[in-house]
Amino acid sequence: MRIRLGDLVDRLGGQLIGDADIEVEGIAPLDAAGASQITFLSNPKFRAQAAATRAAALILSPADDAAIGPSLAGARLVTANPYAYFARSAQLFVALYAEPAIPGIHPSACVHPDAEVDASAIVGPNATIEAKAVVGPGARVDAGSFVGRGATVGEGTHLHANVSFHAGCEIGARGIIHSGAVIGADGFGFAREGGVYIKIPQTGRVVIGDDVEIGANTTIDRGALADTIIGNGVKLDNLIQIGHNCVIGDHTAMAGCVGVAGSAKIGKHCTFGGAAMVLGHLTIVDNVHVSSGSMVSRSILEVGQYTGFYPLAKNADWEKSAVIVRNLGTMREKIRELEKIIKTLTEKK
Known part of the structure; x- marks a missing residue:
């Protein structure tokens, strides 16, 4: 279960300085990597630690290679973005050691006769697939997960155990939804009359693009009338709440405990630190970065980094x-x- 450095570079690119026939079996931190592993340097302040590494090969930038490369005993993999190269290498090793997935439907799963499950898909124990639902090629629905009526799980998408993916919702290809996530629950919609609340039926959907990852126990509400939209490449951490009719642009990332109230529209390539909050019906343009714990109480129409902290007081x-x-x-x-x-x-x- 090893891979040659030459084969690694053939797959991932970069410049190899050293013996292409060296075989490695995994990736490890700078201070723990051994002679059969590779490691990476993504921050120049750790150059001294990198110079002392016992790894078979070091992933590093051209600038770091110029500074410490000649002093290294092992091979070097030179690339413009060592951290991204590390991520792709780690994916490769995980795939190398993964247990082979066997397509099929577990006998204890409940799959409606009118559901469409591709022959290459996997449906785990006690999973439920309702009528008109579609589970695409290579998709995986793990134990106890629920795919509602008319929902679509795209090619290669993985629903971990105990995910609730409600009626009519859609997710594209290569998605990952972690355990406990609830996609397509009713949004918080009520009309008030005479001191009581009247429920507004939530008839929209949640539509999720390709290459999206959704963390454990994160919730995304279905739209009231129109759909809640999650763009391609969006990354949502654990314990996030996305309200009904929100639009999250492509490749936006949110850390844990972020809350986005209904009908907020957030642009592409934005980032939100942990516990940041966005009020409803606001617009945030592309490439906006909101610091942890900040409260966005007005629309943000200019690119930049935003931070807002203020103590609680009577209004x-x-x-x-x-x-x-x-x-x-x-x-x-x-x-x-x-x-x-x-x-x-x-x-x-």
Whole structure:
């Protein structure tokens, strides 16, 4: 279960400096890698540690190779993005050691006669596939997962154990949904009359693109009328809540415990740190980065990094303080002008 460095480079690219016939069996951190493993250097501050590594080969950038390459005992894999190269190498080793998946439907699974399950798909124990649902080629629905009526699971997509994928929802190819995720539950929609709440039927869907990963216990609500849309390549961590009718643009990533209220529209290539919050009906353009714990309370229409922390207070007090904070720049200039006047008067006196 080893791979030649030459074969690794043939698959992943990069420049190999050293013996192409060296065989490696895995990847490990700089300080733990042994003679049968490769490792990587993605941060120049660890150059000294990299120079002392016992790994068979080191993945590193051209700049790091110029700095420490000649002093290394092992081979080098030079690439513009060592961290991405490490990720692809790790995928390769995982695939190398993975148990072969055997297509088929477990006898304890409940698959409706009107469901369409590809012959190359896997349906695990006690899984449920309802009528009109489609499970595509190479897809995998693990133990206890639920695929609702008319839902579609795309080619090569993997629903881990105990995922709820509700009626009419769709996910594209090569997706990963981790255990406990709920896709397509009702959105939080109610009309208020006479002090009571009247439920608004949630008749939209959740439509998810290709290459999306959704973390454990994350929830994405179905749309009220239109659909909730998750674009291609989106990465959602654990314990995230996406409200109904939200649109998340391609290749946006969110860390754990992010909350996005209904009808928010978020652009492509955005990032959200852990526990960031987005209020409903807001628009966030492409390439916006929101820091951990920040509250987005207004639309963001300009690219950049945004951070917002503010202590909890009674609403009236908070609004007064917010007005003062917003005017601090003007107040500072006025204070400077007053200081100049006082200084002038004092000198004259």
